[in-house]
Amino acid sequence: MSPSNNRPPLEEYRRKRDFNRTPEPSGSAPATGDIFVVQKHAASHLHYDFRLRLHGALKSWAVPKGPSLDPSQHRLADQTEDHPLEYAEFEGVIPEGNYGAGTVLIWDTGTWEPLDGGKRDYYGGRLRFVLHGNRLRGTWLLIRQDEKKWLLIKEEDEFAATEDALAQETSVVSGRTLEEIAADRDRLWSSERGEEKPEGFGHPLGESFPDYIAPQAATLVDRVPEGGEWLHEIKYDGFRMVCRIDKQGRGIRFFTRKGYDFTDRLHLLARAAARLPVTRAWLDGEIVVFTPEGKTDFHALQNAFRNGNDRGIVYLVFDLMNYEGYDLRSVPLAERKALLADLIPQMDEIRYVDHVVGSGEAFFRAACERKLEGVLSKQVEAEYVSGRSRRWLKVKCAQRQEFVVGGYTESGVGRPFGSLLAGYYDRGGNLVFAGKIKTGYSAGSSEALIKVLRRYEQPDPSFVNPPSGVEYRNPHWLRPELVAEVAFTEISGTGLLRHASFKGLREDKDAREVVLEIPEPTGAEGATPSTASTAARVPPAAAASPPAAPPARLSFGAREPREQPVYPHERIMREEIINHYALVADRMLPHIKDRPLTLITCRTNIYACKFSKHATNFPAPVKAIDAGHEEKYLAVDSKEGLLTLARMGVVEVHAWQSRYSDLEHPDRLLFDLDPPESDGFPWDRVAEAALRLRIHLQGYGLESFLQTTGGKGYYVVVPLAPAAPWKEVTGFARRISAEMQEKFRSRLTAKLAKEERGERIYLDWMRNGRGANAAEPFSLRARPGAPVAVPITWEELVDGVTPGAFHLRGLKERLIHLERDPWEGYFTLRQFLPPLRAR
Known part of the structure; x- marks a missing residue:
């Protein structure tokens, strides 16, 4: 591979990033010297980024397992895009929604x-060099395997060692852990100015000024909740929009609920927001266009965007998440709105959304009588939590929701088209046809819409049940990427829309998120009643009944810290996690007793976790065991030890395949069936692969057991008598995976590299090396939904038990109704590693 002289070295880096939304440097600051840096990066997968200054940029490799000081350990290194030189100084958080989102820590730095x-x-594919770092020193090799795959190898010298260098988990610059960086964002980054300290108030109520806040969403229910613990607002017909005000920094920015920057379309609103009496803030609201009758008109809003004229667009603001650097998301809604009411002055472009407390049914009736869209009901004491919540509810006056546009018909009367063909996604990820949208198009909007539709045409339908018949003559099929807002009277018994009317296309919603909205029962959520009814100024046509009382003032006095949910979307607190491990302890301990553990600890929430495997800061009865490294490993052998881990923030429990009593001889084999990451990969193909692996192992005289992972795959576990050493066990596992790949080449692969897997299931044999680990039976997983890894029978697999079937709040019922242990006989079965067959 030869160097490219005509392509800017940072072109790909800049193409992948929006520097208005990510704190990463854009690549303008100079740097001197032959520097190198290793950054620990907790993105979708934890890995280490190894970077060397070479020819004006940082050549970069992602090293999934991190660098090793052991010359026998050859680390896979995936080459990524070049990074700017000042990236060597970047430590912080890349916000959600950006490329590489996650926490970055400077693990090592120095010169080379x-x-x-x-x-x-480097261009010959074999670079030999010396590192002079804080943690990495001596001679190293980078050897290219193919265009993007390299190996990072430590050479034998005085700095080579078998100790685990990655046991050092803190930043060499700040001394902080990944968890501390994620939780304490006290250092900001500007692409133009580098590192800076926030000004103004301190931050007693939470973290410093964030780069993006995903908005809270409401759950559709069948009726308005009653009671004084609920406040009610009008539901408007527009685009949800959050606004970031940073007058001394990046200015005014407007973002959709998916994080898209709409500021360039909202110049007048940006100027209006700049006049608000606040230096820094995060606002939540809806942009709308009012008709002369005082109703909101989605069509008019679409026309404004289409014509590039934002005059007449109004920002209706109903929440305040951050005020002058104070994170208000843990403050009760009533207090947030009281401060917001004082913040919004009398102005045409930006208006405060008023509310009433209690009297929900009367408020809803009044809204529907005025033919408004519906009502939003929110708990007065609710905190602000990004994502969908039952502490915010919505009730609609008429049937209305988004549908995917999967095609259109031709017109028989000279119009640009006849009807749009609507659909939604079912639970299996299939696009289901839901009927025609016949009305709602003016002559002008039809002409504009057909130009958009033609850009998405494709030869075949995406619907799982495409329509046919004379009324669908000459259909034009579309890629299922456009989302339409649709009003309708009902859905018929055959599942088709009746009297559907087009309201406009939505740019703020991903088509894959469109499902059929079925109102849930309102139910009763336990909320603390408000101590003060709050209401204030009402924008034109915004209130259906008079204010209840003067607004309460927000005090910035000292507050008792509130415990935050570990699983924010499910509102699962630490106590529930402790109760889970108390429930499963007797079943879990035989599997984990005296094994070296690797723990995933989430002390604040599942989006700010860290790995722990050394016995630092863990009190008795958690044990410290010697595994041949400088630092001792963690282990437990009692229920109290397991509960101690849970109390200290542990969510996931992983372990070696051997026990402390005989560390060098594993007592189990474990294969991880890892399907492709693409959505909609058929579950039955994963189940089939597990069954075929079982049969293949039986050919060697080995019985195996099955475990869900809480993700998309399964573990197939083979108990062994601890007799064979690690090298033999690892070699056997690798050979089994290779044999399975040969037999089922179109379905299975033993290749680690994701780009080489395609749509095949990866049969991961690498969890059988010394120090490798896997999630233990009954371990929680730090993923949305609070899934649990659970032993199941092979019969249950055939009956359709999926990898993510079990969750924290439903596991107790399974355990109560179990008639026998799914892994009955596991601990009494003595099996020995057989010789491999000749090929």
């Missing part, structure tokens, strides 16, 4: 010098 043929050896 090339050996042999010098820097030009």
Whole structure:
């Protein structure tokens, strides 16, 4: 591979990033010296980024397992895009919705010098060099395997060692852990100015000023909740929009609920927001266009965007998440709205959304009589939580929701088209046809819409049940990417829309998120009643009944810290996690007793976790065991030890495949069936692969057991008598995976690299190496939904038990109704590693 002289070195880096939304440097600051940096990066997968300054940029490799000081350990290194030189100083949080979102820690830094043929050896695919770092020193090799795959290898010298360098988990710059960086965002980054300290108030109520806040969403229910613990607002017909005000920094920015920057379309609103009496804030609201009758008109809003004229667009603001650097998301809604009411002055472009407390049914009736869209009901004491919540509810006056546009018919009367063909996604990820949208188009909007539709045409339908018949003559099929807002009277018994009317296309919603909205029962959520009814100024046509009382003032006095949910969307607190491990302890302990553990600890929430495997800061009865490393490993052998881990923030429990009593001889084999990450991959193919692996192992005289992972795959576990050493066990596992790949080449692969897997299931044999680990039976997983890894029978697999079938709040019922242990006989079965068959 030769160097490219006509492509800017940072072109790909800049193409992947929006520097208005990510704190990463854009690549303008100079740097001197032959520097290197290793950054620990908790993105979708924890990995280490190894970077060397070479020819004006940082050449970069993602090292999934991190660098090793052991020359026998060859680390896979995936080459990524070049990074700017000042990236070597970047430590912080890349916000959600951005490329590489996650926490970045500077794990090592220093200088490097090339050996042999010098820097030009990089282009020959074999670069030998010396590192002078805080943690990495001595001679190293980078060897290219193919275009993007390299190996990072430590050479034998005085700095080579078998100790685990990655046991050092803190930043060499700040001394912080990943968890501390994620939780304490006290250092901001500007692409233009580098690192800076926030000004103004301190931050006693939470973290510093964030780069993006995903909005809270309401759950559709069948009726308005009653009681004084609920406040009610009008539901408007527009686009949800959050606004970031940072007058001394990046200015005014407007973002949709998916994080798209709409500021360029909202110049007048940005100017209006700049006049608000606040230096820094995060607002939540809806942009709308009012008709002369005082109703909101979605069509008019669409026309404004289409014509590039934002005059007449109004920002209706109903929440305040951050005020002058104070994170208000844990403050009760009533207090947030009281402060917001004082913040919004009398102005045409930005208006405060008023509310009433209690009297929900009367408020709803009044809204529907005025033919408004519906009502939003919110708990007065509710905190602000990004994502959908039952503490915010919505009730609609008429049937209305989004549908995917999967096609259109031709017109028989000279119009640009006849009807749009609507659909939604079912639970299996299939696009289901839901009927025609016949009305709602003016002559002008029809002409504009057909130009959009033609850009998405494709030869075949995406619907799982495409319509046919004379009324669907000459259909034009579309890629299922457009989302339409649709009003309708009802859905018929055959599942088709009746009297559907087009309201406009939505740019703020991903088509894959469109499902059929079925109102849930309102139910009763336990909320603390409000101590003060709050209401204030009402925008034109915004209130259906008079204010209840003067607004309460928000005090910035000292507050008792509130415990935050570990699983924010499910509102699962630490106590529930402790109760889970108390429930499963007797079943879990035989599997984990005296194994070296690797723990995933989430002390604040599942989006700010860290790995722990060394016995630092863990009190008795958690044990410290010697596993041949400088630092001792964690282990437990009692229920109290397990509960101690849970009390200290542990969510996931992983372990080695051997026990402390005989560390060098594993007592089980474990294969992880990892399907492709693409949505909609058929579950039955994963189940089939597990069954085929079982049969293959039986050919060697080995019985196996099955475990769900809480994700998309299964573990197939083979108990062994602890007799064979690690090298033999690892070799056997690798050979089994290779044999399965040969037999089922179109379905299975033993290749680690994701780009080489395609749509095949990865049969991961690498969890059988010394120090490798896997989620233990009954371990929670730090993923949305609070899934649990659970032993199941092979019969249950055939009956359709999926990898993510079990969750924290439903596991107790399963355990109560179990008639026998799914892994009956596991601990009494003595099996020995057989010799491998000749090929």
